[in-house]
Amino acid sequence: MMERLTGAERQIALMICVVMAIVGLVMAAAGRGDPMGSHGAIVLIAAGIVTCFVLRAIGEPEPAEDRTTSYYDDPTKAGLVIALFWAVVGMGMGVWVAAQLAWPDLRFDAAWSSFGRIRPVHTSGVIFGFGGNALIATSYHVMQRTSRARLAGHVSPWFVLLGFNLFCIVAASGYLMGVTQSKEYAEPEWYADIWLVIVWVVYFVLYIRTLARRNEPHIYVANWYYLAFILVVAILHIVNNLAVPASLTGAKSYSAFAGVQDAMTQWWYGHNAVAFFLTAGFLGMLYYFLPKRAERPIYSYRLSILSFWGIVFFYIWAGSHHLHYTALPQWVQTLGMTFSVMLLVPSWASAGNALMTLNGAWHKVRDDATLRFMMVAAVFYGLSTFEGSFMAVRAVNSLSHYTDWTVGHVHAGAMGWVALITFGSIYSVVPLLWKRETMYSWKLVEWHFWLALAGTVIYVFAMWNSGIVQGLMWRTYTDSGTLAYSFTDTLVAMHPYYVARACGGALFLTGAILAAYNVYMTIRHAPEKRPERDYPTSSEATEPAVPAAE
């Protein structure tokens, strides 16, 4: 793939690799005896591997292709394959974590395999590894198509993709070594955080520059969402990770915030990670791949505007609903709760806009599992946003908080919405990118759909039951006015649901493995077909519109 870079670009890539290798070496030397040293070695090895790829291409002749006549899809392809790899790893970890809760002996007495260490590997693996790579890859695809312009740069897309994955690897390996900031979804320590800022700024610049060279007068809705995702995640990440390293040669750092301010900052981050990472970005995916696959116009442009601004405005206030009935002042809780409820209508407007777009294409939903993935994703999006607003109400939260209900809610969103829209998008984009007629096996797509749906439903129902049982047991009093159940009693009551949850997760994981196999076989074996008009151009002309001199 590196052969398609020009000589100058290969040199830039090589220089970046050398700088990274030096950084890795310094980290490894300075952080000896600390997990930071191991991370230095990982950075060094990663830089070495990329260097090998670049060096293999460095002597090759300059690429002969005319860059104005095609989109640059190599990073997209790599990103999708990596996303599927993380899907299997992250979901596999999830099944293991779920099984540990039902059968604690599955820890096998190692330190690295304890629940507290592999659980963040699961969450970061699926959110950042699977979700993040899918977002980066599809955003490259969508912004080029909807702008009818080639990516603005050839090294920077690789830098963003590979740099982001380096972050993911440093994060996951750190958890296993016990490195954590103890902030949910923001566990990685200071040097990983700084690295992600660099990667993310490059991503933002790349996105803006590509949009700036677009050949369409208007910016499509999907790009609003991708842009909101990139911009707000940068803000969230930087603020929540403000910290002072205990020393420059170790992984440990101390947060800039303390006490309830720290909790509020964390959940402002945590809830908006859900909003802008797991919602806005994937709505971008939905707004492109669903109408494309259904071959129907978006139901209402006006509804798109209303829901976009509603979502980005209201979400940012809602984080304090994670801290109901805590030391957080009550007025902050009130704001979090009321804004969460006001958020419901714009969220449902998005889900409704997607479902109404399918009017006139419902026969395709019936016949085409790929489109059905997206349809069910929109339904789960509506379901989990309703549930979210509901749980943000203080009275409901007093029952649901700290219980498995929260876990069920998150997974209704993460499995039912995020993962299903991602798989639907992958199934529609893979044949196009690799220039194949269709996916290798439509039957496997069907199997995947029903496995994923069954897994999600089993998981979510198990956690609803478990959470509500748990919450009710905690607040049950005897006639004497004392607690009726001990904590252990609640665990005994939850055990069957934990077993069911592990089974649901295993079904979902099986589906993801089928997807990885199907994509692999599509790349290797499906018959070829050149897509029509899949190159940069203005929508009026059929000729390439990017200046040939570039």
Add this chain to the structure above:
Amino acid sequence: MSVKERDPLTGHQTTGHEWNGITELNTRVPRAVWFFIIVTHIWALVYWVLMPAWPLVNTFTRGLLGIDQQVQVDKRVAAADATRSLWADRIAALSLDEIRDDPVLVSHVDQTAPALFGDNCAACHGSRAEGGPGYPSLVDDAWLWGGDDETILETLRVGINAPHPDTRYAEMPAFGRDGMLDRDQIRVVAGYVQSLAGLHSGAPPERLEEGAALFADNCASCHGEDGTGMHDLGAPNLTDSHWIYGGSDEALFETIYGGRQGWMPAWENRLTEAQRKMLAIYITSLADEGPE
């Protein structure tokens, strides 16, 4: 471009824009959406007026209802305490036997004690008080410090080797590590201890007398001449079939070589006197029922 077309299916016009084949209809926002936006916003406004909501420079809007969650929770805790104290004060004042004779108090104990035990004791002593390696069973008849009411209450109050001024103190010395016995002597005395309990031993039987001499010199001061232990010192009976750390060759060697010092928290500042009394009654009732 920018040619507005009419969608034949819905009859709505497109916006006239097109992105790689995707178009958008210019459909009006459905009335229901506006309706629910208004409903949720009015609800939020009303809530803000009634409850603490918006920050001001030095304070915040307190709301017309004057509700404060801290005041609310304090009141409810006080009310719950007042209801419970109707019977809990009597439990605190009476002796265990007097409580056992009062059917009303017994029913309060029966309702309360299992969850109290589950949340405070079961983590070490097991959910059925059966104990486990390193943690004594409470349902057998073997008591380190004595199993009568007063002793159990005192153990609960001050703990064992706990940071409490009156705590019970006990330590099995590390005979091997601290050089009082060599490895061979430890094996021999362990064999003698096993013979006291009627256990099969890996130690040579012909050295039993040597073991007895070592026992008399090193162990009898706490465990008694006959090995039946002493409640005053918390030294366990070695002649029965109950073992906290195990009676196998390996476990006994480890105990004698490295010593033991078990630890139980002092509950005086964590549980009320009534709660400790309920636990004592619960534990003695379990011990009377015996192991399952």
